Amino acid sequence: MTKRFAQVQNPLQIALLIGIIIQTMVMMVPLAYMLSTSFKAQNEVFLLPIRWIPAELLVENYTTPLEERPFLRWFFNSAFVATSSTILVVLTSALAGYSFAKFKYPGRDFLFWTILATMMIPLEAMIVPLFILVRDLGWLNTYQGLIIPAGGSAFGIFLMRQHMLAMPDELIEAARIDGASEVGIFWRIVLPVNQPALSALGIFAFMWNWNSFLYPLLVANRDEMRTLPIGLASFESAYSTNYPQLMAVSVLAILPVLLVFFVLQNKFIESMALTGVKG
C-alpha cells in the first residue's frame, strides 16, 4: 500500500487522484441506483430524499418475475446461442485470418476487403432481406437461425489476420517440410501460437452476441426462443410500472456478463485495446 502511494509525489498527482476517485464514483451511481431500487417496495421508488438503502430488502422482486416470465429459458437461450456462435466466430475468423495472412491466391485481397467493407453496413440496413432469407430457410424461431448467421465477424477476421501477419513464416515452413498436413499445421501450430488473440476475440464475440438485440428481436418472436435482452425489453413493457421488479430483472440480466468480466477483466480490456494498437 505504502509503496503505491509513494508514487504520489506532487500536488498535481493528488489532484488527479481525487478527480479520478470522484469521476469513478459518479460513473457507478446508475448501477448503485439500479441495485438499490431492485430491493425497494414500489412506493419507495420515488420518495425524496432518495433512500439508498431500502427500509426492507424485498427479495420477492427477484423471485416473482422469474415465476411469471420464462427468464431461465431466456437465460439458457442466450447462453447457448452466445457460446455456439462464439465458437463459430473464433473458428471461422481464425481460419480466414490465417488464409488471408499466410496464403496467396487470386482474389484473396478482394475477398478480404469486401468482407471488411461489410463492417460499414449497419445491421438495420440489411435486416429486411436478411429476415426474409432466414424465413425462406425455415430458420425463424430456431437455434440455427440465431447462431449461424451470426457466425462470421469481419472484425474477428481483421483481428486474426493482423495477428497472423505477425507470425513468423518459418514456423509454418518448418512444419511443412516436416511433412505436417495443412490442417495439422493450423490446429497444432497456428492456433496455439495465437491463443491470446483468440481468447480476446472469443470474449469480444461472446459479449457482443449476448447483448445482441435487433436480430434476435425479429428472428425469435416466440416467447420460448427469445434471448435475454429481448425478454428484458418485453418485460419492460408488461411490467413497466413495477420499477423494483424491472430493476431486479435488469440486475439478473447483467450478472453473467459482469461475472465473466470480473474473472477475465484483463483479457477483456486488452482485447479492446488490441483494436487501437497497430499490429
Place this chain on the structure above:
Amino acid sequence: MANRTDRLSAQRISARTILQSRLFTYRTRQQVWGLLFALPAVTLFAVFAIYPIIQTFYISFFDYDLVNTPDYVGMGNYETIFDSPIFINSIRFTFVYAFGTYIPTLILALILALTLNARLPFRGFWRMMNFIPVVISWVVVSVVWKLMFHRNGLFNAGLDSLGLMTPDWLLSTNYAPFAIIIPSIWKELGFYMVIFLAGLQNIPNVYYEASKIDGASSLQSFRFITVPLLRPTIALAIVISLIEGLKVFIPPFVMTQGGPAGTTRVMALIIYQTAFANGRFGRASAMAVILFLIILSITLIQNRLYGTRRDIY
C-alpha cells in the same frame, strides 16, 4: 508399353500423394488450401451479409409488403423518402445524436486516459470500474436510465438539490434528446478511454525522457510528442465512434420509441418502423441504402482527412 504402365499406376496413387507430388506445384497447393480455409467465413458472409446487402439495394426499387409480389417503382421510394420531412428530420437527428454523444465522449475519454496514464496508484482498478458500463447491454442501460430520467427520478432529484430546473425529460421535446445522449456517453466512455490509454502506453517513454533532457515543458511534450503519436488512435476512434453513433437503435427504441412527437427518431428506428410496423419493405430498404451511403461517405471523408489506412492497419 512402359508409359502405359506408369499412367495406370499413377491412377492408383492416393489423392494425398497427388497433392504432394510434383504434379501439383507448391504454389497451387497453397492456393487450394488458402481458399479452403477462407471458405467457411466467405460462405457465411456471402450468404448472410453480401446477399442481403445486394437484396436491400434491389428491393429499394420496389414496393413490397412481404406478401404480394413486389411492384417495380424505380426511384419512386427515394423520391418519396426525400419528400418526407420525417425522414429528413431523422437524418438530422441521427447526426445530432452521433456528434452530441461522441464528441464529449472522446474528449472525456482522452482526459481520463491522460489522467490514468500519469502513473496513478490503482490504475487497473479505475480502468476496470470505468469499463463496466461498456460490457452492460444497451437494453439494460436504456431501462435503468429511463427510470433515472423519470420526472421524479434520480436525475431530477440531483438537479433539484443543486437548485436547477427539473424538466420531464422523456416528455419534453427539448430535453428528450439529452435523455438519449447522456446514457450513451456514460456507456461508451470506458471503451474509448481504454483505446486511448493503449495508444498512450504505446508511445515509448524514451521520447519523453529525451525531451525532458532537452528541457521541454509538459505542455510542449504533450503537443509535440503525445498528440502526433496519438493521432492514428484518435483518428481511428473518431471513425469508429461516428459510425456507431449513426447506427444507434436501442436507446431511442427502449426509452422513447422515437418520441416525444418524433423528436428522437433516429434513422435506424425509422427504418425498423417503416419495415416492421408499417410493412413497407421497399421504402425501408431505400432508407437503409441512404444510411449506408451516409456511413460510406463519412468513412471516405475521414480517410482523406486522416491519411491512408496504412497508418492504422
Place this chain on the structure above:
Amino acid sequence: MKKMTVLLLILLLAFSSSVLVAQEQEPVTVTFWSHTHPPMVDLNEQLIAEYMELNPHVTIEYQVIPNNLFFETMLVSTSTGVGPDVMNMGNAQLVSDYLPRGLVAELDVEALGFESLDDLLATYVPNALSGAMVDGSYYGLPSEINTDMLAIYTPDLVEAGYPEDWAPTTWDELGEVAGELSRFDEDGNQTHRGFDLVYLHAGWFSNQFQTLAIQTGCTYYNDDLTESTINSPECVAAAQIWHDMIFEYQAANPSLSSRESTVPLQDYIDGTVTMTFIQPWGMELVRQGDPERWENTRLVALPQVDPENPSNKINAYYWAVNSGSEVQEEAWKFIAFMASYPGRWLVDVNFLQGNVGMDELPEAADFPYADQWMVGLDSGDFFQLYPAANETHEALRVALENILFNNTDIQSTLDNLKAELDFILQ
C-alpha cells in the same frame, strides 16, 4: 355365401368406421396469439384448457405477446408465414393491414356450426360483425366490442361540493368541473388531475381521438380515400377538446400520466386522476386493481358535442383465422367454442360480444351498467375504415403529442399531419 357377404360387409363397416374414428383423432395443433390483457388472458387459458379436455386430439398453443411489440410482431409474423392460426386483432388493423394482404380467411360458416351465413348473422346485433366486414364478406367473430363511458370517482366529486349524481352533458362542463378537481402544490405544480386520457402507444392516441372525432364529424380521410381530411374544422374541433382539457381547464396533464403501463387504467386505479374514459373491460380491471376504488366509481355517458344528437364510437377486437393456416377448420371450431360463452366473457372479463339477447343472459344481471353499454352499442358506429392503420396511428400520435405536450397551434399541426397522411395514401 350370404353369411360371408354379411360378414364381409360388417368387417368393411367396422374397418371404415375405425378409419374414420382414427382420422378424427389425428392430433392437431392450433396456435393462438393474443395481446396482454390480464383478465382476458386468464379466461383464454381457462377456455383453452376446457376445449382441450373436450377435444383430446387438439392441442392449443397459446402465446401472449407484450403490448408494445404486439402489432409489429403480429404483422411481420403473419406476413412471413409464421404467424398463429388464430389471431385476436383490432378491427382497424384487421381491415387495413391484414385484409389487403390477404392474410385472413373468410368466415367458415359450417365449421362455426351454422347452416348459413344468415343464421350466423341473426345471432349477433348488426354492429357486432360490421367491423370485420368488407364488401359483404365477414372475417371474424367479436371477442370484445367497446364503446366509451365516463368513469368518475365519486368521493373526489363530493368533496368538491358536487352532487353525487352529477354528470356532464357538454365537454365544457366536464372541463370546468374537472379543472376544479385538479390539485396543485405550493410551487404550482399539478399533483392531481380532474380528468385525463391515456398517453400510451399510438393505437391509444387514435382510439381516444376517434371518440372525440366521431362526435365532431371528423374523419381521417375522405370517402374515396384519396385525400386526408385531418385538418378539417371538425378535426380541429376534436383536437381542441383534448387540448383544452390540458391548457385551458388544467384538468389534464400528460406529464402526470404513466405513459407505459400495460393496464391502461393504471392511473385511475392509482388515484392520480378523478375521471377518465372507460370501456366495458375497464370495469373488471379497476375492480381487480383496487376493489375499493371500484366501489366508489360511477359510470355515466360521455359528454356530447351535440347533446341532442349523441354519437358513440365503437371499436372491436375480432377472432380471425390466418389464411395461411393449415388447420383452418379446427381453428374456426375453436373460435366457435370461445365465442359460445358470452355470459362468462361478460362476467369474468367484462367483454361485450354483441350477441342478440345479451341483456337476457343471467350474467347480464351482474353486469354493471348493462343498459347503458347496450344502448351505446346499438346507437354507436365504427369509425371510418382506412388503410395503413399502424402508419396512420403513428403519424397521428406525433401530431397529437405536439399539440398536447408542446401546445403547438392545432391548425398548422394538423395541416402538417394532412401532408403526411396524404403521403401514406400514395
